Amino acid sequence: MGRLSLFCLFGRLRRREKRASNAPSVAPPATPEHQQPTPRVSSSITLETLPAELRHLILESIEDIKDLKALVFASPVYHQQYLHSRKWLLRRTLQTTLGNGNVLADAYAAHTSGSLHEEGVESHIHADTFRLFMDQYIAHRSVGPGQVWAEAAATEDDLIEMAAFYLAVTCPLLRICSSVLLMRLNRSPDDSRLSRAERTRFLRALYRYQTYCNIFGMRPGGDYKPFNLPHEERLVSFFGLFPPWEIEEINCIYALVRDKCEKIFDTTTMADLAKDHPGSDPAANRYLRSFNLSSPCKCHYLGIASRGLHAFLEIVQTPDDETLVRAMQKYMVWHERFLEETMMLPTQWRRRSRHPSAEDQAQARRDRLPFVGDEQGLMDGRSPAPPVAWVVMWRGQFKNEYGQAVDERFRKWGYVFWDCKRLKESGRRETLVRDLRNPDMTRMRWD
Secondary structure, three states, X not given: OOOOOHHHHHHHHHHHHHHHHHOOOOOOOOOOOOOOOOOOOOOOOOHHHOOHHHHHHHHHHOOXXXXXXXXXXXXXXXXXXXXXXXXXXXXXXXXXXXXHHHHHXXXXXXXXXXXXXXOOOOEEOOHHHHHHHHHHHHHHHOOOHHHHHHHOOOXXXXXXXXXHHHHHHHXXXXXXHHHHHHHHHOOOOOOOOOOHHHHHHHHHHHHHHHHHHHHHOOOOOOOEOOOOOOHHHHHHHOHHHOXXXXXXXXXXXXXXXXXXXXXXXHHOOHHHHHOOOOXXXXXXXXXXXXXXXXXXXXXXXXXXXXXXXXXXXXXXXXXXXXXXXXXXXXXXXXXXXXXXOOOOHHHHHHHHXXXXXXXXXXXXXXXXXXXXXXXXXXXXXXXXXXXXXXXXXXXXXXXXXXXXXXXXXXXXXXXXXXXXXXXXXXXXXXXXXXXXXXXXXXXOOOO
């Protein structure tokens, strides 16, 4: 059976039913004795009255987790059919929703990294647990999307939680982050819809940022101790999995989170954050008062940024100031060693000195890195596919530099997320070339 769209199939059934009900009532022609009468087809065919086998095929044909949720929530019949094969359907739909660029491996890592902390008085991650997790992450990234489930020991509960996180957190933030950066790219975009390549870049950046927060951040709630790994070692063990332009994708998401927190601190008085509010957590307020709230510093909003995507989404979706203050009270925490020190040039220099990589050698040889198109590498996620802005920035040469080596103003409009066509239509490609000629827009280079 072909992969028909759910709405297309439903529309055909509805049109067939309507034609049958509107047909004129006429007497059927006489049937010759030697001819068998044609059996009448019921005019009350609906999606819910189809045989169980066809209902399963309809569920199987749905390729987006949001469409699967919509049908299952709308129909008790399909809900029961879904429960009968829930694990298989979730595995398949998550694969088709997140398969491009092997985002599925990143989504699974974001899920499993949330349970790495060992329970105790102060929950922490053991070094052996971290190494085992990274080995599994590397193994999942080395295979195609269709093989991830064969490598991962995902239970039905894992799949349910992954689907819930995508629907409740990742999908809304995909829309919010892309809209904000698109408006900064072009205040009057002709087309705000993301291409497949752009959507893949945003999704993998969001999931990888969440994974980093789960390991090195403070987590959304509870008393968690970040994994204490030297920053140059983080560049090897974690960021070493990704090419430099994909590290910059993570940095662009972090810049959005950090800028939002900075603006809140600029517009919200610390007295508001410290005082009691209806429904606020007294323990959180006592913790807040342990800070010097009269002089907030960068460590306050870095702590909020390290809480991950749950906290970020709650903050950006707050409907009023009082709700925002309560959210800040809940997530505000001290964290001075989150991501920025990892991305500093001295940290990258120490990593190069102690752990030289093949990418460093490619930069030293001045290997060419041409722009080969936006769809390249999306199917398996393993082929080098730099976006056009990255290629233009480094003039077609391989560069293993990121973080402090790139001017922050480029991240303001998410330079590594956009397709060549969108950059050209927005005029940003020419602006990028012009800005790179400006000494004030460049930073120190390794060579």
